[in-house]
Amino acid sequence: MRTIAVIARKGGSGKTTLAVHLALAAHLRGRPALIADTDAQRSSSQVLKGRTEGGPAWVETSGPKLFALQLSALREGVNTLIIDTPAAIEEEISHAIVAADLCLLVIRPTFLDLAAAIQTAEIVRRLRKPALIVVNQAPVARNGVEPPAVKRALQALLLMRLPVIPIILRSRAGYQSALERGRSVEEMEPSTEAAREIAELWTFVETFVFGRDAAQAVR
Secondary structure: OEEEEEEOOOOOOOHHHHHHHHHHHHHHOOOOEEEEEOOOOOHHHHHHHOOOOOOOEEEEOOHHHHHHHHHHHHHOOOOEEEEEOOOOOHHHHHHHHHHOOEEEEEEOOOHHHHHHHHHHHHHHHHOOOOEEEEEOOEOOOEOOEOOHHHHHHHHHHHHHOOOEOOOOOEOOHHHHHHHOOOOOHHHHOOOOHHHHHHHHHHHHHHHHHHOHHHHHHOO
């Protein structure tokens, strides 16, 4: 089993949207998945409560209970555990980082998101945990050219000394409309750019945490 913590200290970054889409991506590819919803708002749980297609599983919990949850999930055959963390609560975030095989720092291309992420990046490095940055809700590129805000953000992210995933998630209405129905964009709109973004992002993350051979084995 592999554990992925989805982290954003700034509210509104799309952290829950990403966490749910990753869990659904794992589920759709045959990996038994579980979301550990440690955010007091319980947004991930609310999304999956409305799901009628079955899977992935979800549980409302807290940071101190993550280790026991991991043991229980492992016994129950869970393959992929996604932790949806709360924003700005350092203790809860630290518990998730300790539990994770990979931390995903979700950052919009804004000054405030970048500033909020610096402290999290320091915690990740201090705990010596693998981490990747996901750029989310970015403006759509025009004719292959990134908007200035995205270019500036990518340059600033170099200062965090953490790898940035090359798949950028754009600001698209399809993400939210899919979650309103308890589904992912891959299920709702499989031929869209949003679905392609999630598929490519999951492939990148899956290969990182499971290894290339293990990732290909579930195809």
